[in-house]
């Protein structure tokens with residue numbers, strides 16, 4: 001399912017020169033063009049202003065940067081390798097394929113890059129308690145890890161429906177000292193957990209820092225999470241220059257909220273020759289409720305504090321989403337990917353559950369790497385477009401996480 005044509009429309013270049021030659025987003029209102037902003041109840045504004053001020057101050061400080069670099073290296077295991085996937089390249093018979101190995105980061109995904117940054121910031125702000133929402137549990141675990149390591153109290157909001165489906169992850173969080181708050185309102189899932197976490201934050205603002213898990217939410221979160229994740233693209237640029245002495249022709253990343261994608265894309269936005277491709281969850285098909293492809297099929301609206309694309313019905317009620325990959329099962333998307341799509345700099349596509357499982361198997365067979373089902377969407381799309389490239393061209397896949405967590409789901413899927 002292709003939903004945005006890479007054939008650049010005639011005024012793209014113009015837009016590019018007008019807007020992108022110097023990419024400097026968001027603006028001071030937290031806007032990426034018309035997207036982003038701070039769509040929150042008034043009671044939240046003081047906390048958000050405190051956070052914005054603290055982030056602006058610490059991100060420029062050498063001691064914050066040094067400390068974060070230290071933890072990214074010695075705790076999270078960075079830099080992660082940029083691996084030339086020789087057998088996958090031969091199998092697909094198209095471009096040279098490189099894989100950015102975020103699956104090798106501590107915890108098995110890119111999420112630790114963000115939680116280390118935010119929990120360190122919480123500590124610098126003098127907070128003693130962090131809270132977070134989690135869907136499948138990946139962000140909850142990454143937050144619990146960082147909180148445990150920095151010695152802060154950690155409480156996680158999770159829908160009871162998700163807790164039931166992800167019992168092992170609940171236990172993992174508890175092992176790391178996190179306290180779980182089951183959320184049984186609404187659909188009993190991620191969207192409802194975010195609402196409850198926000199309520200907690202307003203009530204306990206003195207002591208508490210809210211760690212958001214993707215490039216979503218009110219400003220400054222989309223910017224802050226992107227900045228923390230941009231280490232992925234910074235490394236990738238350096239590594240591809242060392243190995244190939246040129247930039248890739250395209251970078252492919254899956255998009256749930258958009259944090260691993262923005263993380264690898266950000267440092268390439270100004271390099272117009274590098275195609276940026278975001279792969280969303282096509283789920284069971286394009287009908288409402290059957291997928292999580294917000295950039296592809298969503299419409300503009302406000303959700304969880306920012307203006308972006310949303311899966312909603314005519315009256316603005318949020319629709320259910322579906323994906324075989326828990327991390328892509330979200331009816332919203334960050335404002336920055338929405339902006340990049342709207343100006344034609346990002347191509348948004350989708351891959352179905354069935355195609356993703358094939359992508360999962362393909363990487364196992366050719367490279368002995370078990371990808372997360374989320375990342376398998378990027379592999380499956382690369383397989384689809386490989387024939388459009390020649391063997392001197394280069395495509396980088398962001399392997400956002402490892403697939404150990406998904407083996408049972410895949411086994412069940414294949415036995416059907």
Ligand SMILES: *Cc1c(COP(=O)(O)O)cnc(C)c1O
Pocket residue numbers: 109110111138139213214215254255256257258259260261327328372374375400401402
């Ligand atoms: C959470 C998760 C995602 C989706 O989140 P983004 O913010 O879109 O990156 C993708 N891959 C993995 C492995 C994840 O854990």
